[in-house]
Amino acid sequence: MTDDNxxxxxxxxxxxxxxxxxxxxxxxxxxxxxxxxxxAQDRIKATARRVGLDMPVTYKPE
Structure with a gap:
């Protein structure tokens, strides 16, 4: 074989x-x-659930 090959x-x-x-x-x-x-939001929720916590409901002004 050649060097190139x-x-x-x-x-x-x-x-x-x-x-x-x-x-x-x-x-x-x-x-x-x-x-x-x-x-990112789902990852935070999953991490909280893993240690036995629930994420608080966030306030959404309407």
Whole structure:
């Protein structure tokens, strides 16, 4: 193999490894951080519930 082909093959292998690693990272985040895909407000409510509290009802002037 030429030097260019060797570098191209290594780049290809690195790209495949990077994509697999990203997929695994996302899977682990979803598994161990269940509030990962929630909005900020929903994340606060879920955290409060986890320690046995409820969020107070917020006042909304109408």
């Amino acid at each position: 060797t570098h191209a093959k290594q780049d290809y292998e690195n790209a495949i490894l990077f994509i697999k690693s990203q997929r695994e990272h996302k899977r682990l985040l979803e598994r161990y951080n269940p509030t990962f895909d929630l909005t």
